[in-house]
Amino acid sequence: MIHAKNLTRRFTLKNETVEAVRGVEIDVVPGELVAFLGPNGAGKSTTLRMLTTLLPPSAGTATVAGYDIDRDPVEVRRRIGHIGQGNGSFDGMRVREELFTQGRFYGLDRRTAQARVDELLDQLDLSAQADRDVARLSGGQRRRLDIAMGLIHRPRLLFLDEPSSGLDPQSRANLLEHIRRLHREEDVTVFLTTHYLDEADALAERVIVIDHGTIIADGTPSQLKSKVSGDLVTVQLAEPEQVAAAAEVAGRIPTAHELDQADAELTFRVENGDAAIPELVRSLDAAGLTLRGTQVKRPTLDDVFLTLTGRSLRDE
Numbered sequence: 001m002i003h004a005k006n007l008t009r010r011f012t013l014k015n016e017t018v019e020a021v022r023g024v025e026i027d028v029v030p031g032e033l034v035a036f037l038g039p040n041g042a043g044k045s046t047t048l049r050m051l052t053t054l055l056p057p058s059a060g061t062a063t064v065a066g067y068d069i070d071r072d073p074v075e076v077r078r079r080i081g082h083i084g085q086g087n088g089s090f091d092g093m094r095v096r097e098e099l100f101t102q103g104r105f106y107g108l109d110r111r112t113a114q115a116r117v118d119e120l121l122d123q124l125d126l127s128a129q130a131d132r133d134v135a136r137l138s139g140g141q142r143r144r145l146d147i148a149m150g151l152i153h154r155p156r157l158l159f160l161d162e163p164s165s166g167l168d169p170q171s172r173a174n175l176l177e178h179i180r181r182l183h184r185e186e187d188v189t190v191f192l193t194t195h196y197l198d199e200a201d202a203l204a205e206r207v208i209v210i211d212h213g214t215i216i217a218d219g220t221p222s223q224l225k226s227k228v229s230g231d232l233v234t235v236q237l238a239e240p241e242q243v244a245a246a247a248e249v250a251g252r253i254p255t256a257h258e259l260d261q262a263d264a265e266l267t268f269r270v271e272n273g274d275a276a277i278p279e280l281v282r283s284l285d286a287a288g289l290t291l292r293g294t295q296v297k298r299p300t301l302d303d304v305f306l307t308l309t310g311r312s313l314r315d316e
């Protein structure tokens with residue numbers, strides 16, 4: 001569905017050149033739901049704009065929905081839906097009218113356009129807003145209308161640039177559910193950009209991580225997390241003086257690593273945190289050390305990003 005090879009884009013501003021995308025390789029097969037994750041400025045939108053034929057690459061090639069983005073941009077556009085950042089609809093139009101116009105724009109006859117509009121209003125839960133002025137929609141409804149607009153011509157591949165950006169948590173959850181359903185029930189291949197870690201984790205079957213214009217990871221959320229070596233175990237001791245001795249005890253667990261001490265707290269990573277705790281507690285007890293508590297935290301996509309880049313995506 002998407003095959004990008006060495007996709008590269010440079011921007012020249014006065015006498016400075018920015019390499020926004022550097023040799024990106026992406027392969028997406030039909031039916032996948034892919035989250036393209038990265039911090040601000042990583043190159044997500046630039047990649048998306050190249051794949052959707054809005055921006056010519058400086059180097060590299062891509063075929064999207066079976067056509068070359070450079071040689072056959074019109075064929076590509078005909079087969080994809082693209083929902084950009086804050087697409088925005090025309091104010092002063094009613095929801096139904098706006099969708100109908102889009103349908104006619106894509107060459108549907110009046111009757112087909114009408115039927116498609118009704119279908120999309122239903123699918124995206126907008127039937128109750130059909131006769132409402134577009135300007136009076138909530139943020140979440142407006143995003144759903146954007147998606148309906150992008151789907152009018154039944155594309156098999158949908159690109160969404162930061163679809164849930166700026167939405168409150170409830171509208172975000174609702175929008176993601178709609179995207180999930182479209183993917184599941186309509187068999188639409190979805191490629192969306194996001195800088196929300198939890199969103200990528202919860203939504204996507206596959207996450208491609210981009211940083212400084214380069215892809216640094218590609219896999220299912222659990223594959224990516226398994227690259228971060230292990231669960232994070234935190235142990236609180238009664239006294240700061242006991243931490244060094246506790247670190248020695250924890251260090252004997254065969255898979256324990258990244259041991260760190262601060263005040264009365266010891267942290268380390270271990271392959272299976274839950275399985276390691278009982279033996280650790282016994283050993284600490286046998287060494288005469290007093291425990292105040294223990295926690296086990298599974299790796300998150302943020303840990304993956306931190307491991308790969310040395311920075312936290314959450315702080316960006």
Ligand SMILES: Nc1ncnc2c1ncn2[C@@H]1O[C@H](COP(=O)(O)OP(=O)(O)OP(=O)(O)O)[C@@H](O)[C@H]1O
Pocket residue numbers: 011012013018019020038039040041042043044045046047195
């Ligand atoms: N038209 C342009 N002219 C110059 N530089 C640009 C242009 N578009 C993007 N850039 C630069 O390219 C880099 C990548 O930007 P891009 O918008 O692709 O990142 P992004 O990952 O989508 O970020 P965001 O999440 O903030 O949208 C940034 O350094 C940006 O400033």
